Amino acid sequence: MTTIETAPAAADERADAPVLEALHVTKHFTARGQLFKRGPKRVVHAADDVSLALHAGRIMALVGESGSGKSTFARLLAQLHPVTSGEIRYRGATVTVRGGKSLREHVSRVQLILQDPFGSFNPVATIARTLTRAVRIHHPKASAKEQLRIIDDLLGQVSLRPARQFTEKYPHELSGGQLQRLSIARALAASPDVFLADEPVSSLDVSIRLGVLNLLRRLVEERGVALLYVTHDIASARYFAEDTSVMYAGQLVEAGPSETVTQHAAHPYTQLLIASAPDPSRAEEAAPRDIGQPPSLIDPPSGCRFHPRCPFATERCATDAPPVFDLEDGQWAKCWLYADDAEAAGKRAENAVAYGLGEVRQAGRRRDAAAGPATTTPTPGRAAAPADAPTPNTEGVPQ
Numbered sequence: 001m002t003t004i005e006t007a008p009a010a011a012d013e014r015a016d017a018p019v020l021e022a023l024h025v026t027k028h029f030t031a032r033g034q035l036f037k038r039g040p041k042r043v044v045h046a047a048d049d050v051s052l053a054l055h056a057g058r059i060m061a062l063v064g065e066s067g068s069g070k071s072t073f074a075r076l077l078a079q080l081h082p083v084t085s086g087e088i089r090y091r092g093a094t095v096t097v098r099g100g101k102s103l104r105e106h107v108s109r110v111q112l113i114l115q116d117p118f119g120s121f122n123p124v125a126t127i128a129r130t131l132t133r134a135v136r137i138h139h140p141k142a143s144a145k146e147q148l149r150i151i152d153d154l155l156g157q158v159s160l161r162p163a164r165q166f167t168e169k170y171p172h173e174l175s176g177g178q179l180q181r182l183s184i185a186r187a188l189a190a191s192p193d194v195f196l197a198d199e200p201v202s203s204l205d206v207s208i209r210l211g212v213l214n215l216l217r218r219l220v221e222e223r224g225v226a227l228l229y230v231t232h233d234i235a236s237a238r239y240f241a242e243d244t245s246v247m248y249a250g251q252l253v254e255a256g257p258s259e260t261v262t263q264h265a266a267h268p269y270t271q272l273l274i275a276s277a278p279d280p281s282r283a284e285e286a287a288p289r290d291i292g293q294p295p296s297l298i299d300p301p302s303g304c305r306f307h308p309r310c311p312f313a314t315e316r317c318a319t320d321a322p323p324v325f326d327l328e329d330g331q332w333a334k335c336w337l338y339a340d341d342a343e344a345a346g347k348r349a350e351n352a353v354a355y356g357l358g359e360v361r362q363a364g365r366r367r368d369a370a371a372g373p374a375t376t377t378p379t380p381g382r383a384a385a386p387a388d389a390p391t392p393n394t395e396g397v398p399q
């Protein structure tokens with residue numbers, strides 16, 4: 001059952017209150033091959049002390065390279081894995097899923113959209129059958145006629161029209177883009193408040209990605225759902241998401257408004273990600289950089305986990321985990337570069353030269369651990385797409 005342990009009075013009535021949030025969430029898996037071994041178990045530190053808040057009508061991008069723990073974190077929010085420690089809150093109340101009914105309840109509020117739409121459908125069931133099953137689960141009292149109407153409506157909402165052209169088809173008869181729209185329609189059957197989209201377009205042809213992203217954006221704006229957009233592609237975060245959080249080796253290292261994080265990245269890892277990502281708004285395309293290999297999550301580096309790869313690391317970075325430093329405009333970074341001392345100032349100057357920054361950044365305000373977890377604060381707006389970015393005119397065309 002869903003246990004409501006804390007429900008701050010009128011918490012969900014505040015416009016800026018998160019719909020779904022993770023507070024200090026940690027997930028350690030027993031390392032593969034260790035389950036039946038004697039002696040101390042080795043664990044994979046897939047998520048460590050991650051706090052993040054999702055707000056109605058807003059998109060949060062979660063960016064990081066392969067193996068950084070993005071999918072694990074999305075699955076923790078979806079309650080498909082139990083947390084090792086920390087808590088997940090839905091509208092201010094702690095959610096603890098312990099079985100079928102409570103999982104169904106959480107799933108109807110929080111829907112996961114996966115990267116591979118082909119793998120998420122029964123290949124021998126028609127679209128009508130797949131959607132009927134979803135509609136029955138979430139609208140058990142609907143008559144057969146009402147179910148058909150709901151299915152028509154769901155397909156219309158994802159621009160698969162006319163519905164009858166799709167209902168009798170099998171998954172293999174649809175394109176990747178159409179299947180991803182279908183998985184969004186299936187998710188909509190639950191009338192969720194939150195979508196967790198785990199690399200929703202990375203398996204699709206580049207030409208049809210924009211249409212699916214525009215569809216998700218429209219659903220966020222029209223239905224006020226909160227969306228977590230998990231991606232490797234930090235450039236897409238700038239144009240698609242209001243806020244961006246950057247994950248490295250199971251930990252969040254930087255977050256803030258997407259425009260600030262992508263245009264004025266503070267953490268050396270984010271800076272490396274951006275320097276190695278293609279971006280249509282950059283006049284001169286930098287050659288992709290070799291950004292090295294991520295560390296083992298079984299035995300992650302001490303201090304700052306990025307220190308073995310960081311060109312600005314100091315001795316302290318190898319021993320002491322950096323705290324949160326608040327910067328300007330709601331941006332924060334866990335990085336010793338923003339400490340208020342001479343050594344950090346010298347390293348910030350080196351950083352400015354290395355990345356051609358116009359000026360050396362200021363020290364940040366070290367956040368007191370008692371001030372609560374580092375989550376992003378909603379700020380209005382998101383970046384406009386650059387003039388040469390593809391215009392969002394493909395959404396109505398099922399591809």
Ligand SMILES: Nc1ncnc2c1ncn2[C@@H]1O[C@H](COP(=O)(O)OP(=O)(O)OP(=O)(O)O)[C@@H](O)[C@H]1O
Pocket residue numbers: 029030031032044045046064065066067068069070071072073232297
């Ligand atoms: N069930 C599991 N048991 C053990 N280890 C796991 C399990 N699921 C994930 N991991 C490990 O947790 C770490 C994070 O994996 P995760 O899939 O969350 O990363 P990711 O950022 O989503 O990567 P990608 O971008 O490749 O999808 C990896 O080291 C992975 O091997």
Ligand code: SF4
Pocket residue numbers: 267268269304305306307308310311312313314317322334335336337
């Ligand atoms: S804390 Fe140190 S090692 Fe880590 S990113 Fe900052 S400068 Fe680099």
Ligand SMILES: [Mg+2]
Pocket residue numbers: 070071072198
């Ligand atoms: Mg993943």
